Amino acid sequence: MENHILNEKQKKAVEFKGKHLLVLAGAGTGKTRCIVGRAAYLIDQGTPPEKIQILTFTKRSANEIVERVKSSLSDNQAQSLNGSTFHSWCNQLIVRYPNLFGASNYTVIDPDDQLSVMKMVCGDQVIEYKGIRIKPQQLIDIYSYGRNTRQNLSNSIREKVFKGKKDEETNDEIDIIRPIAS
Structure with a gap:
């Protein structure tokens, strides 16, 4: 010993x-x-x-x-x-x-699988608004940030894409970028 x-x-x-x-x-x-x-x-x-x-x-x-x-x-x-x-x-x-x-349907996906899923979500379309294009890895970061901080999608986008800016122009841009639930 x-x-x-x-x-x-x-x-x-x-x-x-x-x-x-x-x-x-x-x-x-x-x-x-x-x-x-x-x-x-x-x-x-x-x-x-x-x-x-x-x-x-x-x-x-x-x-x-x-x-x-x-x-x-x-x-x-x-x-x-x-x-x-x-x-x-x-x-x-x-x-x-x-x-x-409370996790009977729980599964873990590794970082490579996460990126593959987000690439499928993004598809091969290049959607850009005012020079802002959210890439698959950035989607993972936004989602992870939202889950870990228990914040909604708008706040997560604000923090991860717009560095926390809270002006009216940023609010309008978030509204355009954020998907609308149908």
């Missing part, structure tokens, strides 16, 4: 006896070393590796942590240790328990 290279505060976090622990520390202070040490410590103490979930922001980081834990233990003790990104873990939860989240 990596305990021999931990400072006192890291060792205290690694050997913490409670259920939940928050470690706040700046860049380069050994948070990853702490996570590796904590997972190895828990496994050494008898926690089944499949009951430990390593969550990070990148796949590379998750894989690195899992591999470091595995290499710090003997006898393949950590073979079933899980590591993933927050995003993929949440997606697994939604897929596994769709009714819990």
Whole structure:
């Protein structure tokens, strides 16, 4: 185990006896070393590796942590240790328990699929108004912005295309660009 290279505060976090622990520390202070040490410590103490979930922001980081834990233990003790990104873990939860989240008809499309869909929506027509042409990637950005901020289409177009301008001319342009529901 990596305990021999931990400072006192890291060792205290690694050997913490409670259920939940928050470690706040700046860049380069050994948070990853702490996570590796904590997972190895828990496994050494008898926690089944499949009951430990390593969550990070990148796949590379998750894989690195899992591999470091595995290499710090003997006898393949950590073979079933899980590591993933927050995003993929949440997606697994939604897929596994769709009714819990009201997502029984849920699907995920990757960025390439999103772009393909928006290209189909745009078709091969070049629609331009006063030099403004909304391209497929820009449509994705507008839609994503609207969903994430819970704003309507007009406000999303205003923010993403017109940089938040609120003058009368911008309002008229948004009315022309925005599709009319039929």
